[in-house]
Amino acid sequence: MRILGVRFKNLNSLVGVWHVDFTHPAYASDGIFAITGPTGAGKTTIMDAVCLGLYGSTPRLGKVTKSSNEIMSRQTGECFAEVTFETPKGSYRCHWSQHRARKQPGGELQQARHEIADADSGTVLESKINQVGEFIEMATGMDFERFTRSMLLAQGGFAVFLQAPPNERAPILEQITGTEIYSLISMKVHARRTEEHDKLEILQAELKGIQVLSKDEERDLQTGLKEKQGQETELAGKANDMRKALTWREGIFVLEKELGKLDEQQQDFEQRRLAFAPESKKLEKSRKALGLEGDYRGVTALRELQDSETRELHDATAMLPEKEKTGAEAFAVKQAAEALLNEARARQMSEWDVIKKVRDLDTQRGEKKKQLAEKDKTIGEIEKQGKGYQSHVESGERELKKALAALEAIREYRTKHAGDVALVTNLSAIERGFALLRDIEAKRIKALEELSMAAGKKESALSECARRESDHEKSCRKFEKSHNNLKGLTDEMTAILQGRDISRWRSEADALKDSERLLLQTGETMERIDRTSTALDGLKTSIGTLNAGRVRILREIKSCTDRKALLEKDIDTLETQVSLLSRIRDLEAERKRLEDGQPCPLCGATEHPYAMGNVPVLNKAEAGLQKTKDEFKKVSHHLNKLEADIVRTAAEIQHTEKELAEKRAALDADEKQCADALLRLRMEVSQVERAGKVREEIAGVQAKIAEITGFVALAEEKGRQEKSARDALEKARKIFDNAGKTLQEARHNLETAVLDHERLTKDCAALAGEMEKARAAALVDVELFGISRIPLDSLDALLKDLTGRKDIWQAKEAEKTAQEKQSDELKAGIEKHQALLHTLEEDLAARRKEYDGLKGEYESLSGSRRELFGEKNADQEEKRLAAEVDKAGKALEKAREDYGQIEKEISALKEKIASLQVKTEHRAKELAQA
Template sequence: MKICSVSFLNINSLQGTHSIDFEAFPLSESGLFLLSGPTGAGKTSILDAITVALYGTIPRYSLNRNSNICEIMSRGTGECWASVDFESNGKRYRSKWSTYRSRKKPNGAFQSKEMELSELPSGKIIESYLSKVPAEVERITGLSCDQFLRSMMLAQGDFSAFLKAKENERADLLDKMVGTSQYSAISMEAFKKASEEKQKLAELSAKIDESRLISDEEKTLILAAQDERTILIKNIHTELEILRAAKLWRTNCANFTLDVEAARIAAENVHSQQSAAAEDFTRLATHRRALPAMNALSACESLEARANDMEKEIERLLVELPAVTEEVQRRNSDILTAKNALAAAQGTLESITPSIDATIEFDNLSRIFWRNYPRLRKKKLPLRTISKAVRKSYKEPRKSLKKLSIHLTNCISGSNRMNVMPSLKARSAFLPALCRSSMPPSNTKRSKLDVEKNTLHLAEMQASLTAAHTLAQEKQILAGKLGEQMTAKDHELTAILTTSTLESLAESLALYHERHAHHGRLLDLATQFQAKIERRAVLREDFRLGQERRIILTQEIADHTAKIEAGSTHLDALRTILDLQKQIQTYEQARGELVAGEACPLCGSTHHPFVDHYESKTSSAEQDVKAQETLLKNLDLKRREFESESASLNAAQLAREDEGKRISADVQSLENSFAATAKLAEVTLTIEAIDALRELMQAYENNGKALAEQKTKADALKKQWELLRESHQQAEKAFEMSQNDAEKLALKTADLAANAERLAAEYTEATTKRERRKALVDSMVEQFSIANQANPLAELTERAAEWKKRSTALQESNTQIATLTEKSNALTAQLAERSHALEEIRLKIAQEHREIERVKHERTELFGEKNPLDERKLLTENIRKAGEQTEKAEAAYRNAGERLAEVRSTLSTRDSDIKKIRSDEKVATADLLQSLQTAGFATPDELRKALLSSEEFTTLEEREKMLLEAVRDAERQLFDKQHHLTQEQDKALTEQTIEEITEEIRLREVRTSDLLQEVGKFDEILRKDKELRTEFADITKAIEVQKQEYMRWEKLNDLIGSAKGDKFQRFAQGLTLVRLVRLANIHLRQLNDRYILEKIQSENLALQIIDTYQADERRAVESLSGGETFLISLALALGLSDLASNRTQIDSSSSTRFRHLGQRNARHGNVSPRKPPSDRQKRRRNIARRNDERAHSDADTSD
């Protein structure tokens, strides 16, 4: 790593922006340069800027908890930053640190700090998180912050203190500078590991001491006692078998007696039930007797049912045949109707034309009549008035008589008139009626209208009938489709239920749920069993470990007891030595008081040769006594701890034994429950096979799911089938209703057709009569030469009236002529005749009025208030429509004819079939009568009454069978139990009662239990002895292995181990100091060749200086001057830099008082060519070389 430049803003006393480029002249050409200035000038601030830019921290701020690193910002400023460009592994980087106050004001609060690491010259940001930039700098440079401070930012003041410190203080300073605390941890770990291995060895030895094995003599006695008790148990078992057999015999005799009595009661109950059911069984026998005849009756009924079905079908076809025939006829009638309608419309138009003309004329006459009618009514006079008028006009008739006589004579004189008059006279009575009948009468018109209305109604009924048949066919088709769907669903259900039914499937599913619960119970029991077994194994392992630990604790207690005893003996010896040392000290005091030439107070000698050269051999016995007392106290405390642990371990072992017993009982209970549940679930697996049980349960669950899915599908299909069946039934009912409606409509249509035929016949007859009358009227019109052929009635009426008048006048004239001689009588007769004529006139007027009203009514019925001209237009339109209907009716007629042929063919086939069935029915009837006579029944009704329903027959038959079997079983059981009782009583095994036998059995079982417990105790003693022997062998092997492990760690503890860790740490510090001195001497030769730094070999951390200018005199470091101390400290700092950067290339280093850059040699003053070495320099180099070789040898030893 090489620092290329540093830039910063507002760092401590250096306000503003500052930049130092170490690659620019003159710094780039200087190997060593000095930062000088008064205190507070900012020398250290430059180094702080480098440290904070790289690692975001400053050591002198970090050591003070109350200090904030942001305080390096110059006072009165609002922001600061530091940036360092450095080179590592051939690449350049820039690391920058910055912070600011709020709004960059001098009095603002400090804000968050920021760091950024980028690559030069591209400026690519490598990291910008404050917490990650120092780690990235460490990754690039290979130097942590501490290593950077030790290798590059050298604290020269620490080495000044290091040189002048005492040995213990120097060790702390050396540990602070180079870090040797890990060696202390290694030393303590070695000491701890050796102690642990020793403790393990003592625990194993204690187990051996605690193990007590049974001797061979004890084992022989135990086996003999065990065999003796085993023989006793066998003898007691033999006696128990005899007693139990006797007890069983007594129990069997009592039970057989009870069984015999119960069998007798059961037989009586069965016989009573059989007697109570005698009447039902009689009915059952009658039913069986009627079954053969019932077959013949069923055959007859079947044939009858078939015949009825055929007849129904024939009836249906016959019903349909008229409908079809009627359809054909209707279609034919439609054709005829259409054609008739066309012809009728044309004829109506032709026929109604005169009516229309007559109606028009009638309307005109009616208007004239009603206009003259008031005048005629005024001419009506009372009878007296008319009589007076006649009397007054008595003369006038006479005159008229004359005229009439003349006229009569004239009429008689014309032969044609005379021939016409009698005929006219003969027909005058019915001529008006004949004329009226020749006109279209109202009843004929009504008949025609009725025919047309009936025809329309018949057409509507036939259309309704067709619609009803169509609806019935649709219902029948729907019923057929629903039946097909039912069949399809039934096939699907059959496909699902290939080998079972819905009931068996439900039973299988219920059985699955029941066994699934048992399987779950089995799995739960197996899981609990496995958990109990695992827990018991854990307890056994814990118990075994506890036993091993107890053995170790026993050994430790014994070892500590022995150590305490030995330590007490050693303490006594130390105390004796201490007393002797105290006595020797008194002698040494006396020796110190000896004076040369004076006599010794002890020996009297005046020559004291060893006073000056005597070396005191007084040992630290008093410290040894205190140490031994402390050791004994610690040993006693440790033994008490072991004893307490042993007591706790014993209690824990007892608790484990109790828990193990409970677990064994639970295991036995679980096994029993598992066996019972497995029997219910029909499972043959054992409780240990939990995996197989899980697989079985999984397979059973899969089977159950398949059954549930199959049941769900079958239920859904069954429900759909039932819905389809209901729909099918409803469709069949609808079809039957439609057929009934069609039959009713067919009957109504037939009635309407008959009515239409009757009305048509009546209309035809009326029309024929009208035509005949019309022909007669026409002949009369021609005969009488009637001019007004449009209205001959009026002319004929006038002529008849005129003839009548003339006839009357003629008669009156003849009478007057004949009775001229009669005066009063003739006048009276004439008056009566006049009165009678007047009455006839009045009646005639009334009759004409009624006729007018009738014709008016007929006109109203015919046309109403309609205009005859509009009716003519309407008839013309009807003629056009009738032509179209004729074409449609002909097409429908062809279709109806085809259907009629099909129905007639089917009727012919069914007719032959029913004849055959009727023939077979007669034969079956004869067989039925023969079967009835054979079975003893008079009539089929009596046979039916004797029959039972299928449910009742099945119930009675099963009841009869059950009672017969119950009777046989009861009698057989009674016999068997009596036989068993007799056989059991013949054995006569003992005369004791069952209570006495039970008491003897109890006493022997108690004795057997006691003996088994004793045998079990012997087995447990032998088993434990076997386990102890096996455990003893294992412990012996473990002790050998542990001894080897302990010796290995004890050897390492002797080399580097210590309780506080200072043993190995001091050794490592000494080696590190040797390397540091060697590296420092290299730099010291470059700084000044006068001094050589040397480690004193007899001491760990002691240093001295070899002054080559003073004949290689060795000087203590305390004797160095300030300048010498500076040089030595600088050399040590540079050596530490080399020591810390043994894996990282350091191209720059700095101290708080100087700066060293590059790989050039440092000098004091200007750089000048080196002179040839002097002798002193050569000698100095030889000493340095020897020290280097010694340092290398020490380093190799440490490695």
């Protein structure tokens, strides 16, 4: 933001229309200027006009409104402020104005007007007061507070800053500009910098301990790494194959273990069969006598049943009299239980009326007891409240006595120091007089010091001005030389870039690099597609081989299964033959007694072929059986091996098919990625030609990148030279500007030093006269309080003494008022608590009378209850009677159940006796016939 001019009318002491044009050569050529003049000349009013024109406010008065306008000149009826300024967004003219009714000095203030317009065309951009401020903030980036802090420091705050000691200036400047946050940021940055610096030192120390590899060592390590990576891939494949083989081996081991268990079970069965051979012979003999066993067992069972039922009949007949006697006793117990139940119920009914009356009495006694408790509690609370009232009365009387004594002491002080009452009204005037004395004395001393310093500055300003003129001429020559050098480098840069901006060359290079990266990725994808296709062909071949092997193994399994079934049949036949031969060999002794034509006692046959000496040889049959078993075992083992092979082959087929599906998915993804990349590269080629075309595109793009990179590198080098030259020119320009400003400042300082020396000489003389007048006026104010002279070095002590006397008088006055108020309050409190205490005593007597009446009624009810029921509990008695009835009822129920059970047992016993008599008589006839 740059202010071009300010125009205003009737502001403070500057009556009429005023205009300051900051674009005038007098301001523009020097670059810096000062607004000077005596106090009241209107220097600050110009700053106020700038703020008023832009924001409608001033740093000293704040917002100027319809109700308050202290900046308008006296005896005028209107005022305005207009500021012309420019920003990167354009030039603007902001106008603020306000007038009184009919623009008369005595008229009422009207609403202010505020508008902003385009400085060139005069078009009004905004005319509403609130929206003008928002437009200014949008155009300049500053609201009123930021503007006054960054561009226009308040006069009073800046004066405090200039007069403060060096160590206090930073906090004051922060307060003026609102930049305290930057001090905190600076402290945080310093702490963070220290922390990061410590980390950097640690990292640098660690870096020094790291030995950098040479190019040969790095190349050897890279070669070794690639070899190790290849070995890792190869070992990973072998490990995968080993894991597969281990899985198959574990399956085979499990199957072999199961086969071994089956062999053990078969051997155990064979041993048990051989061990049972002697018992088998006995079993054959037992089968011969099995024909007569049925009849014998029938007769034996019939006899045992007859004996058993005869014993049961005898026992039942003996038991019947005892059961009948038990039944008579149970009937007597039932009759007694019924009598007890009736007696208990009669007692319960007779006691019921008494219990009801006792309950009514207990209810009345409970109500009376509750009322007595409430009355007793209320009486206790009233007695406690009465004690509190009595305590308040006694403490109030003590406090009243103390307050009256304090009032008497205050009255004595007021009588003794009656003259100090005037300090309450006159002390402010005395303080102003003393302050005026101090200010005048300080100004006089300061003026003398400044007069001495001004004389020295006047002499040094003369020599400084001459030296600055020489520096200004030298810097001008250097600036022209740097300007010519920069122009030559700019022309060379334009020729290298061929009229294009370097950013466009860089953008083109970046686009080519992106294309190169995409082409390289596409080439890698194509290579991966070729490898995947080759791997798919190999997997398909493997699956065909595995399926053929699976079919062959299935055929062998079927053949072995059929062979195993035939061997099982042969083993059964041979085992039967061996068993028969064994039996024939065991009957050799019986065979010797056989005669031709006579029947065999075992089978009844008349022909005896083995009796003629043709006994078969047992060892030959057993040898055939053992040979068949060995062959069966061998076939079984081969079948188990084939089954393990089919499981392993199925697992290999499943794994290969899974790998084939993964390869196909990877191939599809790569084909899709390749097609997308070619589409992005705008390349329409067939699958056969695409690899060669991509390689050609890579070579062409890399050549273009190298060419453009050369242009950019050369341009950047010239750019760096141009930047160095521009920096040198800027440096020379700053030196030239600074030399001009310094020269102007030296001239201004010389003029200022001369004027200051003349002004300070006059100020010292004027301050001496003011001092004498102020001392005489202050002495008149303090003579009333016994002070006859005012030494300048004792002003603070005199003022402190007078202030202390005034404070004591005011404190005593306030204490008197407080004590009087406290006395009145204490008297009222005592009277109040005495009245409350009297009322409470009357209420207490009435409540005690009510308590005694209730107590008599309660004792009368208690006597009636004792006469009727004693101290017994009605609920407990009722429960006891109900329990007796319930107990008698349960006893009767049990007696009835016992009697019924005995009756059932007697009836069942009689039926059993009759049934047994019929059965035994009938069975005796059957045994007699058998």
